[in-house]
Amino acid sequence: ILNVEQSPQSLHVQEGDSTNFTCSFPSSNFYALHWYRWETAKSPEALFVMTLNGDEKKKGRISATLNTKEGYSYLYIKGSQPEDSATYLCASDNFGNEKLTFGTGTRLTIIP
């Protein structure tokens, strides 16, 4: 059974501050790591798919890094805005079989 863990479980950040959170996943048979943003009553929105050790991806104020050898990924948000409030999920695809194993998410609340 694969175990994907995310920390912290929840986070309150002042508007304008930067923040980051962690996803740890099994490094054996690693294939890809996915990040999603999920706002209440909406569809989970794909942010990044990362495959290579040392990979870094960026989308606006959000960026992510990947360490496949030690099995962790960081998601960074620069200059938080109220619209960043959401649950951020990571999911590991081990073996390349497309069965994503999700963490329980980090619930981010931006305080205006």
Added chain:
Amino acid sequence: DTGVSQDPRHKITKRGQNVTFRCDPISEHNRLYWYRQTLGQGPEFLTYFQNEAQLEKSRLLSDRFSAERPKGSFSTLEIQRTEQGDSAMYLCASSPPRRGEETQYFGPGTRLLVL
């Protein structure tokens, strides 16, 4: 394209009843996935189709659950003789033909409550 759609968005049913959910993937996406999310957990994989073929089924998918994708387009997930433990958010995702590592695009989910 409007993205992955799911119907209904909410369903309340009594224990023992059968329910069916529908998922319409993004057009030309040949792969379709079902996941289930229970309270406090991340989504868990249930099953996966490539075109009309069901290629993977999780051990979470008991005999009361059946999924179909008869024409390789929309999919249905049926739960027979529902139990209170089936209460969850049922999510559908689709992805295009594989050329590498592809994103799975999710629908808004169907929230099921079994009374």
